[in-house]
Amino acid sequence: MKTQQRVGAGPGRGLAAALGATVCAAVFTAAALPGTAWAAGESPYGFDGGAQPIKGAATSLDARPLTAGQSYRDSIKKDGKLYYRVDLGTQENAYVSVVAVPKAGGAAEYGDGITVTLQDGSGAQCGYQDSSFASATFTRPITAYAHRTIEPDRSTCQQAGAYYVLVERTSKAASPPDDWQLEIRYVPEPGVTQNGPTELPENWPSSSPPPPVGGPQKRQGGTGFHDATSLRQGEWRADIEPGQTLFYRVPVDWGQQVFATAELGSSPTGATGYVPNALVLSLDNPARGHVDQNTVSYDGKPATLALDPHRPVAFENRYSSHSTTNALRFAGWYHLSATLSPEIVKEYGDRPVQLTLRVNVTGTPKAGPAYAGDAGPFQVTADDRDAAASGASGDEAGTNDGMVVVAAAGIGAGTVLLAGLGVWSFAGRRRAARDAARGGPGGPQDGPSPFGPPPPAW
Known part of the structure; x- marks a missing residue:
């Protein structure tokens, strides 16, 4: 899936019992939010539990506004x-990102996909990106984003006012007619107080590093961007089922490069059936813009794929006309997702296949831009490095969606406090269970952290 883009969130006991019941209800309501759709027979993708429903409009003037940092859910019809x-x-x-989520395990036509475009009030195109299933013609979550970038010496899309996000689904006549679910998110990036370089260096480290040492550690992936499992440099083992997509995230600081390979283990039954494009490995940036992907076929023997080497993360990458380099424009959590083809079932049965991810993060962290405000998700913090070491999922390491739901329900301050404690306790138990399933709270240390201390401002 190559992309195209234009550069461009007593009485005391009675009261305590009542509050406790409310806490339990809030906790289990949060646990039943979107993101547990597998049991309901829908897509197994883990939607953000705090996402709000929204209805996309047929025309720009009827478009409903998106709030920064808030996730939304919608659906789009064929050719919608x-x-x-x-x-x-x-x-x-x-940056406005869209994750398109078809029903899992279905067939797709070559070229089926989505295009996300950002336009100003005159219809001028600020930026766009399209994503498709390409040669791996089976349905899975795909993502694309559009952006408005403040650039020196550019006049288009630099003014204040209303901008419009257009989401288009491209289909062939033979494409399945089912609606696709959408997860939408708008994230702003602060301007800078001083401009840095706009030219990219001619030379950069383009050779892949040796594989990480220490041996594989168990770390099962999440079901979506929202609960993606955190990784640091290392070798990570998981079980992946036919048609399933596993999500991971890796903190990559300014000046660093991320390298990733994926390997499918040999068939335990000795079967040798050939499955083309059996595994897809994708890389997306902190704003959920697509960066790169690769596929590998499978015939029962070990099969390995690697993402191409790319430039280090740098602010000036946004001025590049190369789509992949352009997407490596900020620090933060970069996402890896691996999907196993549903065609595996025909040759190897409906059983999980062993998957190994090898992740390298190279380079010394450099100073980032002098942002005029909080960098938000476009930075790597000490907490991020701790989450990567422990294997915390995104919802565990970030804000708890259960608290958002409780607050939105208008419950009193005392109940909110108790609800927070309840959710915290619930999350702690879930984290402990996940750690046990992943083989412990973290893998072995491969020497000093590759991230180092936070760099000074640019």
């Missing part, structure tokens, strides 16, 4: 077009 709105100032860069 939907509009949303974002209101922008003159300083911030803006």
Whole structure:
């Protein structure tokens, strides 16, 4: 899936019992939010539990606004077009990502996919990206984003006002007619107080590093971006089922490069049936913009694929006309997702296949841009490095969606406090269970952390 893009969130006991019941209800309501759809027979993708429903409009003037940091859910029909709105100032860069989620395990036509475009009020195109299933013609979550970038000496898309997000689903006549679910997110990036370089260096480390040492450690992937399992440099083992997509995230700081390979283990039954494009490995940036992907076929023997080497993460990458380099424009959590073809069932049966991910993060962290505000997700913090070492999922390491739901329900302050404690306790038990399933709270240390201390401001 190559992409195209334009550069461009007593009485006391009675009261305690009542509050405790409310806490339990809130906790289990949070546990039953979207993201547990597998049991309901829908897509196994783990949607953000705090996502709000929204209905995309047929025209730009009817588009409903998106709030920064808030996730949304919608659906799109075959050959559908939907509009949303974002209101922008003159300083911030803006990113709107869309994760398209068809029913898992289905067939797709070559070229089926989505295009996300950001336009200003005159219809001028600020930026776009399209993603498709390409040669791996089976359905799975795919993502694309559009952005408005503040650039020196550019006049288009630099003004304050209403901007419109257009989401288009591209299909062939033979494509399945089912609606696709959408997860939508708008994230701003602060402007900078001083401009840095805009030219990319001619030379950069383009050779792949040796595989990480220490041996494999168990770390099962998440079901979506929201609960993606955190990884640091190392070798990680998981079980992946036919048609399943596993999500991981890796903190990559300014000046660093991420390298990833994926290997399918040999068939335990000795079967040798050939499955083309059996495994897809994708890389997406912190704004959920697509960076790169690769596939490998499988015939019962060990099969390995690697993502191509790419430039280190740098602010000036955003001025590149190369789509992959352009997407490596900020620090933060980079996401890896691995999907196993449902065609595996025909040759090897409906059983999990062993998957190994090998992740390298190279380079010394450098100073980032002098942002005019909080860098938000576009940075690597000490907490991020701790989460990567422990294997915490995104929802465990970030804000707890259960708290958002409780607060939105308008429950009193005392109940909110108790609900927070309840959710915290629930999350702690879940984290302990996940750690046990992953083989412990973290893998072996491969020497000093490759991330080092946080760098000074640019």
